Amino acid sequence: MLAVKVPKKEAEMARRRLLELGILAKGYSIKREGDFVLFPVTGPVNGFELVEAEFERTERRPHSYREVVEVPAELRQLLPSSFDIIGDIAIIELPEELMPHGRAIGGAILKVHRHIKAVFAKGGKVEGEYRVRELIHLAGENRTETVHRENGIRLKLDVARVYYTPRLATERMRVFEKTQPGEIVFDMFAGVGPYSILLARKADLVFAVDLNPWAVKYLEENIRLNKATNIVPVLSDVREVAGKIKADRVIMNLPKFADRFLKEAMLSVKPGGIIHYYGFSPEEDLFSEHEAKIKATARELGFRVEFLDRRKVRPYAPRQFNIAIDFRVE
Numbered sequence: 248m249l250a251v252k253v254p255k256k257e258a259e260m261a262r263r264r265l266l267e268l269g270i271l272a273k274g275y276s277i278k279r280e281g282d283f284v285l286f287p288v289t290g291p292v293n294g295f296e297l298v299e300a301e302f303e304r305t306e307r308r309p310h311s312y313r314e315v316v317e318v319p320a321e322l323r324q325l326l327p328s329s330f331d332i333i334g335d336i337a338i339i340e341l342p343e344e345l346m347p348h349g350r351a352i353g354g355a356i357l358k359v360h361r362h363i364k365a366v367f368a369k370g371g372k373v374e375g376e377y378r379v380r381e382l383i384h385l386a387g388e389n390r391t392e393t394v395h396r397e398n399g400i401r402l403k404l405d406v407a408r409v410y411y412t413p414r415l416a417t418e419r420m421r422v423f424e425k426t427q428p429g430e431i432v433f434d435m436f437a438g439v440g441p442y443s444i445l446l447a448r449k450a451d452l453v454f455a456v457d458l459n460p461w462a463v464k465y466l467e468e469n470i471r472l473n474k475a476t477n478i479v480p481v482l483s484d485v486r487e488v489a490g491k492i493k494a495d496r497v498i499m500n501l502p503k504f505a506d507r508f509l510k511e512a513m514l515s516v517k518p519g520g521i522i523h524y525y526g527f528s529p530e531e532d533l534f535s536e537h538e539a540k541i542k543a544t545a546r547e548l549g550f551r552v553e554f555l556d557r558r559k560v561r562p563y564a565p566r567q568f569n570i571a572i573d574f575r576v577e
C-alpha cells in the first residue's frame with residue numbers, strides 16, 4: 248500500500264501532520280526501516296516521499312460480542328446490545344429466532360469478555376414464590392454459582408436457585424444513604440442479602456427474612472463472607488414473622504406481590520418508621536394505584552401515612568416500570 252517515508256528524527260512531526268490531514272491509514276502498524284519510518288497512508292500527499300510498502304494489521308480488541316459472533320445476516324439486528332453479568336456469569340435474553348444460535352452467541356461473549364466463564368440464556372419469566380427463572384446453558388462452564396460484587400459487598404449466590412438482579416444496585420445504595428445509624432431494619436424479602444448486608448453497615452440490627460431455603464443458605468454465607476455481626480437471617484414466610492418485629496425501616500422488595508403484604512409491613516414498623524415499597528406499573532399510571540392500596544391498608548389499621556418519595560427504579564418490560572414509593576407510617 249501507499250506509504251510516506253521519513254527520517255526517524257522527523258517521524259513524530261510527520262505523524263502529527265498526517266493525522267491533521269486525516270490521511271494516516273487506520274488499522275496498520277507503523278514500520279521501521281533502518282533510519283527511516285514508514286507510515287501507511289490512504290492517498291498521495293504533498294511534501295513527503297511516497298513509496299509502496301506492506302504493513303501488518305494491528306489487532307483491535309472487539310468491544311462487543313456482536314462484532315465477532317457469526318449469525319445469519321438477517322438475524323443480526325436481533326442481537327441484544329446488553330446482557331446481565333453476575334459475578335463471572337453472563338445471562339442474556341435472546342429472542343426465539345436467535346435461540347438456535349445460542350452456542351455461537353455464548354462463545355462470542357466468552358471470547359470478548361475474558362472474565363466471563365459461563366453464559367446462560369433466560370429460559371422464561373421470573374416465576375413462583377421464590378422469584379426464579381429457568382436458565383439455558385449456552386457456553387463455557389455449566390455452573391450457576393458465583394460471587395458477585397456490588398456496592399462494596401460480596402454476594403455468593405446460585406443464579407438458578409435464587410432471585411438476584413444487578414440492576415438494583417443503585418436503588419439499594421439510595422436506600423443505604425437514607426438509613427440512619429442506630430436503626431432497626433426489617434428486610435421482608437431478603438433473598439441472598441444485597442439490601443441486608445449493605446444496610447447492616449449503618450443500621451444497628453437487620454432482620455432478613457426469606458422463604459426460599461437456598462436464598463437463606465446463601466444469605467448466611469454472605470453474612471460470614473462480609474463479616475456482618477448484626478444480621479438475623481430467618482427462613483420463614485414473612486407472614487409468620489411480621490408484627491413480632493418493630494423496625495425503623497422496612498424493605499418490601501417483592502414488586503410483583505408487595506401490595507399483598509402491606510398489612511404485615513405496617514404492623515412491623517415503629518410509629519414514624521419508614522417503608523420502602525416496590526411495585527410494577529404501566530407507564531401511564533405509575534403510582535396512583537399503589538398509593539391507593541397503601542392508603543386503604545393504613546386506614547384499615549388506623550394508621551396515617553405520609554408519602555416521602557416516589558420514583559421509577561428501572562424499566563421492567565415494554566412500557567412497564569419497577570417503581571418505588573417511600574412512606575412514613577404514624
Ligand SMILES: C[S@@+](CC[C@H](N)C(=O)[O-])C[C@H]1O[C@@H](n2cnc3c(N)ncnc32)[C@H](O)[C@@H]1O
Pocket residue numbers: 376377378410411412415435436437438439440441442456457458459462483484485486500501502
Ligand atoms: C424479588 S426477590 C428480592 C430479593 C432481594 N431483596 C434482592 O434484592 O435481591 C423476592 C424474594 O422474596 C422471597 N419471598 C417471596 N414470598 C415470600 C414470603 N411470603 N415470605 C418471605 N419471603 C418471600 C423470594 O424467595 C425472593 O427471594
